[in-house]
Amino acid sequence: MSATQPLIRLSGVSKGYPGFQLQDINLELPPGCILGFVGPNGAGKTTTIRIITNLIRPDGGRVEVLGRTWDRDEVAIKSRLGYVPEDNQLYEEATGYWLGNFLGRYYPTWDDAFFRILLEKFHVPGNKTVKQLSKGNRTKLAVALALAHRPEVLILDEPTSGVDPVVRHTLVQELLEVIQDETRGVFFSSHIIEDIEKVADRVTYIAGGRIALAGDKETILEQWQELTFRLKDADLLRQVQRLVPYVKESGLEVAAVTGAYNPRLLQELRLLAAGEVTRRPLGLEEIMLILAGNERPKAEEA
Known part of the structure; x- marks a missing residue:
């Protein structure tokens, strides 16, 4: 894909549920960028992310990830995508090291040495089972698993929700490390505006299923x-x-x-x-x- 082509592009995307309608969603994640995706509960943030990650299909519009579409290139997209959902359903009886070995079989670019470096950096004991870990360490483990195959796009759905400020700081700093490689990007959904303001290059605000504000963060703050x-x-x-x-x-x-x-x-x-x-x-x-x-x-x- 072109160095200037958006890593994620949604064009006129819509999705309807009883009592809720996601309408005409247009957004882009450029390379080398952290996009902060914000909005109140029930605004459509998680629905949008599930559409981007192909967990649900839109009723209308076009979704492109890494210049590809899910109907034609699902395996190629997933191999280059990292995703941390709000509710991390990790195997409770598995250790961090076991999960790394398991996931590493499915990603050609898996870097086990990097995974272990991340666990050490995050102070997550890889020999403990998931059920033995605190909420903060579970979140950091999920982020390490998402990063270990060095994805070109990292999608985070409320990763700092419910964790203490020290964990939040660690994770936010890691996002900045990701985009040091200007070919990669982060789609960061959070209701903690302080975190978004610290790291985001671009901000998209969604309310009632519609985009209410989008643009470069510094320009928004100036205007x-x-x-x-x-x-x-x-x-x-x-x-x-x-x-x-x-x-x-x-x-x-x-x-x-x-x-x-x-x-x-x-x-x-x-x-x-x-x-x-x-x-x-x-x-x-x-x-x-x-x-x-x-x-x-x-x-x-x-």
Whole structure:
């Protein structure tokens, strides 16, 4: 495949269930990139991942992994794909070393020495059975198993959920190691926005089965701004509302949030303000909360 071709490409993907519809999902994972896939529970994150990994079939649209489609190249895709589901169904009676030997038979590129290095790096005792391991060590074992054949695409579904901050830090740092090889990429689904903000190059936010926001993380953080000021006159509020999508007011005090900040917008708001307009970049978690409808700009709370 071309060095510039996306490792994962979804085009117009849809999937329907009673009471839920995944609609018109378009996303790409470029080489050398960590894509943070975020959204509230029930938004469609796991459904999307199951479609990418061919665990379920979409009702419509096209899915390409490593430039190939599942109907034609399933074995070739799986040999180059690493996947850690949210609920790791590892054999309870097996040791980490046994699991490594077992999986190694199915991957031509399996690197047992690398697998053992990962276990040592993660402080996972390979001679203990899965049922003897803590939740954090089970997660690290699952990640080591997914990485040991050096996959070109690593897909993680909530890998840091329910584990302590030390384990989360270890796993997040390992993701950064993966993309040192700029031909590889990571699709990282998590509800822990702090982890996404640390490592992701691109962010895709899904809500209600639709993509609500997608793009380069740094660009998103630059464009999402909270602008607070005092209006010259209450009648000017409607003009503010035409300029920005999220506006809260308390008397003449206004907090306006935009996801498309530019200097011209600032100039237009200054014409409506009695005094200075204060600009504050928003963090990724704040942006997600606003999109989910659970957060209000601070002026209303004052």
